[in-house]
Amino acid sequence: MCDLERVQWTIIPRTAPQPWIACSRCGEPKPFRSSGKIRLNANGRRLDAWLIYKCSDCDGTWNRPLFERRPIGDISIADLEALQSNDPGWVKSYEFDIGGLRDRARRIDEGTEVEVHKQTLTDETGTGNILEITLVVRSAVGLRLDRLLAAELGLSRSRLHALREQGQLRIDPDHKDVLRRRIRDGTRIVLERFKEARW
Ligand SMILES: [Zn+2]
Structure with a gap:
């Protein structure tokens, strides 16, 4: 596995x-x-x-x-x-x-309403303890990264910021305010699963 x-x-x-x-x-x-x-x-x-x-x-x-x-x-x-x-x-x-x-x-x-098309790249689904998300953003979108993740993962934005501080959420490329900035093409988000995670 x-x-x-x-x-x-x-x-x-x-x-x-x-x-x-x-x-x-x-x-x-x-x-x-x-x-x-x-x-x-x-x-x-x-x-x-x-x-x-x-x-x-x-x-x-x-x-x-x-x-x-x-x-x-x-x-x-x-x-x-x-x-x-x-x-x-x-x-x-x-x-x-x-x-x-x-x-x-x-x-x-810029529009902040988006559709998110999700595609699993690994063979097995739902078994990984670590989730790696790669963003494909080909058109201009004014949506902040924390708003996207909060909506799609069912987590509050404050929880996301806390996870990042604890090292359970990593973002590449990284910089201080990356969660508050607009989403960018090619960004990778690595997240450790925890008990109440719904994804
Ligand atoms: Zn007018």
């Missing part, structure tokens, strides 16, 4: 990041959410593309530039089709492109 049970948690955010944009109708910055729709404008052989966002208060719009004056010949057929059909997968890659959004907005609210 192996003492170590290895699992992988893939974290999928339920909502895309919301940039704060100065809303001309509200007269102040407001969080904007993607409408999922792309607006195109052809100018001769050049194309502009925007992703349309809506103010969460008044539905006023903000057109987020995806590209401007790009020669149509430089755009692949697949991308052109995706643009014309508002392809959800294609749109999603922009909605979760936090780096691109940071160029446009100083403040961005």
